Amino acid sequence: MMYWGGDMGGWGYVLMVLSFVLFWGAIITAIVFFARSTGAGGRRHEGVAPGHGIAEDLLAERFARGEIDENEYTARLAVLRRGRAAPR
Structure with a gap:
């Protein structure tokens, strides 16, 4: 059973x-x-080292929104690019 x-x-x-x-x-x-x-x-941000390009993107967004003028944008962009090229 x-x-x-x-x-x-x-x-x-x-x-x-x-x-x-x-x-x-x-x-x-x-x-x-x-x-x-x-x-x-x-x-x-593919193909870009971590942290690179993000600050420039944020700066460009602020410029596009009108938060900063062209002179401030170019000055800050130059500082960012100079800082990236510096050896570590």
């Missing part, structure tokens, strides 16, 4: 744990990818 007392057996528990880990792993991975794609305004 077959007896199915409601016990899944060893493989049933293994599959349940595996599916639980895969499900939550997929959810967490999706959240991380979404956060990375929307983080920092989606701004990416």
